[in-house]
Amino acid sequence: MFKTKNLLKMVVVSTMAALLLAGCGGDKDSKGSSKDVLAKIKEDKKIVFGVKYDTRLFGLKNPSTGKVEGFDIDLSKALAEEMFGKDVKPEYVEVTSKTRVGLLNNGKVDAVVATMTITDERKKEVDFTDVYFDAGQSLLVKKGSKIHSIADLKKGTKVLAVKGSTSTINIREKAPETTVLEFENYAEAFTALKAGKGDALTTDDSILYGMAEEDPSYELVGGTFTEEPYGIAVKKGNKDLVDALNKALKSLKDSGKYDEIKNKWIKK
Incomplete structure (x- = not known):
């Protein structure tokens, strides 16, 4: 009987310890897992954007300066400042059309601003903001x-x-x-x-x-033969971040800042 009681206590203690460890581990989990991405961005004081490095006008690494430049870069900087002021700094990670969803979903980037067309198929993998650029x-x-x-x-x-x-x-x-x-x-x-x-x-x-x-x-x-509405992609389920980006995007459009950035890069 004594051994049975001790064994039961050991099981209870082990289970509680495992639950505590799981709780602690969840706090350290990757972005978008146990913690909301928006909350993690504010905590880390940085937002990581996935951008193209090979797309002139939108995201291109300048060989002379080593900096990536373009419409997507300037827009993401403006969005970060509109959402967080000077408290959160934007950082950039290179993505391609092939890698951007994977890098987003494994937490390497917080949001993808990379000439990404909104499609029903992609909506199954990621969440999108409102359209920020219409292409074809x-x-x-x-x-x-x-x-x-x-x-x-x-x-x-x-x-x-x-x-x-x-x-x-x-x-x-x-x-x-x-x-x-x-x-x-x-x-x-x-x-x-x-x-x-x-x-x-x-x-x-x-x-x-x-x-x-x-x-x-x-x-x-030949003109355009499809419609390609670009959206900013975030990891699925992060509604707070989508809402914050949409609010900031609307504010930039209302203030004229969006047009200022667009006209700087897109002259057509």
């Missing part, structure tokens, strides 16, 4: 190309795109006879186009304008 998919070709629109993408033509983007899905649906070659990022895709490995490069017009600005021997053709 188009084609970039060498000036003088025989390709003038998506109707010219027939069997034997090659179109370059980026892995993990909606562009690859759309082009296969709208030009099923063309061959689609996928690359890790936009820099690689544009280099391949200039090397003659494809007849056209497809992605959002906003991104293609940056490439045409970089090399004026290329141009956009």
